[in-house]
Amino acid sequence: MHQQSIPYKKLILVCGNIRDDGRVSCGPQGGSEYKDKLKELCKAKQLPVRVVQTSCLGQCDFGPNIMIMPDDVWLSGATWDDIDEIVKMIEKDIL
Numbered sequence: 001m002h003q004q005s006i007p008y009k010k011l012i013l014v015c016g017n018i019r020d021d022g023r024v025s026c027g028p029q030g031g032s033e034y035k036d037k038l039k040e041l042c043k044a045k046q047l048p049v050r051v052v053q054t055s056c057l058g059q060c061d062f063g064p065n066i067m068i069m070p071d072d073v074w075l076s077g078a079t080w081d082d083i084d085e086i087v088k089m090i091e092k093d094i095l
């Protein structure tokens with residue numbers, strides 16, 4: 001086993017889950033595209049964070065769902081108008 005320290009200050013989970021049984025899920029509400037854009041913006045700012053797509057976070061009716069850890073922030077129903085504010089939340093306490 002190899003152990004190393006974590007090079008990221010924050011972990012951002014974006015649900016991109018797609019259900020094929022007709023139930024509401026984050027993927028069709030733009031979760032995957034949201035993850036891609038957040039990742040792009042964080043990379044452009046060289047933020048030491050990791051943005052990853054997850055499966056269901058359990059709040060499917062209110063997607064896309066985004067968790068910012070360890071900040072104890074859970075965002076639901078994010079729209080494209082919110083993305084700059086979300087990046088500011090991610091930057092908080094890093095820069």
Ligand code: FES
Nearest residue numbers: 015026057059060
């Ligand atoms: S599908 Fe995203 S929270 Fe359930």
